[in-house]
Amino acid sequence: MDELDRGLSRLRRVTDQDQLLSGACEAAAESCGFERVMLSQVDEDVWRPTHSYARSARSIERSFRVWMDDVPRILLSHxxxxxEMVRRGEPALVLDAAADPRAYRPLADLAGMESFVAAPVVAGDRVIGLLHADNREAAVGELDRDILWSFALGFAQVFERAVLLGRLRDQRAEVMRAMKSVENVLDDLASSEIELSTRERTTALAASRPVHPVVAERPRVLEELLTTRELEVLALMATGATNDRIAQRLVIGTQTVKSHVKQVLRKLRVENRAEAISQYLRLTIGARDD
Structure with a gap:
């Protein structure tokens, strides 16, 4: 258990989600005593292997990595x-992969698994990932299952912390951009001469200023236009995050993110993400002319 704690402690020093996911398998192998570990992502009714680690670089491991890079999204059949792990949120032990009908045959055959353990990575009240582990030269047992389960529980907490820190970094960057915009406006006001405009010129400028369709037709704040989750998705879109990245940050499925993006575009009455981001920055930060 000391090795397990040290392995999780090293992961806690990692704050980037991508680096955390990349290092999870090696940390599990080293701290739990496994020869091979695989991490998969669970997205609604499918799962997909994304990362793996093996202590030795055998030909079977190289073939497995090629398969994992090309593997399609695997449908979770009953x-x-x-x-079963996703439904129950509990670990599993397979003593004979060749004879157990529950084992996913392509994975077991290609990886040469004889016996293995697996554990779900649970965030909140849902499973977001799976860990599989085995030993090439020795069978695994209940103790191995429990050790991997303990690692999965600790890793879930570390990952949720990284997600929260990522959100805080994005919010901080957004605030800094807003402050920079205000600073630029104040600099312009301080350095420029005050001009008095005639009523006619003022009227002409007002008439010629383009009116944004959302502001004109729906003079409401973003909170009234979008749901809380849609606002979170839009804020991350404004940072340049992809749908996959947004899904990781919000701990939701990629298809769910796509659905939210579609609703955001519809509610803002725009055609694409770029226009939505432009709307967001204008309504939250405010255009310089405003």
Whole structure:
């Protein structure tokens, strides 16, 4: 258990989500005593292997990595072991992968698994990932299952912390951009001469200023236009985050993110993400002319 604590402690020093996911398998292998570990992402009714680590670079490991890079999204059928773990949120032990009908045959055959353990990575009240582990030269047992389960529980907490820190970094960057915009406006006001405009010129400027369709037709704040989750998605879109990145940050499925993006575009009455981001920055930060 000391090795397990040290492994999780090293992961806690990592704040970037991508680096954390990349290092999870090696940390699990080193701290839990496994020869091979695989991490998968669970997205609604499918799961997809994303990362792996093996202590030795055998030909079978190289073939497995090629398969993992090209593997499609695997549908979680009701007879599959992974479906059971997602549904129950509990670890599993397979003593004979060749004879156990629950084992996913392509994975077991290609990786040469004889026996293995698996554990779900649970964030909040849902499973967001799966860990599989085995030993090439020795069978695994209940103790191995419990050790991997303990690592999965600790890793879930570390990952949720990284997600929260990522959100805070994005919000800080957004605030800094807003402050910079205000600073630029104040600099312009301080350095320029005050000009008195005639009523006619003022009227002409007002008439010629383009009116944004959302502001003109729906003079309401963003909070009234969008749901809380849609606002979170839009804020991350404004940072340049992809749908996959947004899904990781908000701990939701990629398809769910796509649905939110579609609703945001519809409610803001824009055609694409760029226009939505422009709307967001104008309504939250305020255009210089305003």
């Amino acid at each position: 007879m599959m072991l992974e479906s």
